[in-house]
Amino acid sequence: MTAAIVGVRGHCAHCDISFELKPWQLNAIAINEPFDCPYCHKGVQPSCPKQLKQFKSLDNLALLRPSMMVLTGMALLVALVAEWIGLISVIGQLNVSMMAVLIYFMTLRYARHRQRMTLMLQWVKPLPVEQLAGIAGARLSQR
């Protein structure tokens, strides 16, 4: 799980509070480990499998941004070279560049929209020791 994912919120069913999920909490969710709610300190875990599936697909969205940046950069470069060697006019080059930048921002807007979600967190029974060790491991791997 990449720390690039932001804007994912969790809603604790026990204390009825929504909060922004920290990277180590996102990490715990990604490996299906319960973590403690920062408010009531109860072990919580996403309850809805559909939400969990949506959450896991966010990983691909996080990769979208760098790859879109490369693609846009390449499109701008190609347009510049094409104009340079006389393949297209200056106006044509500007049009291509504008389109590339526009597509870039539209894709990012879509990704950000998809990313805005609130995971419903269900209270789980007190954590067994081995799960606590797992969470500690997840926390340490974030540092």
Ligand SMILES: [Zn+2]
């Ligand atoms: Zn809570």
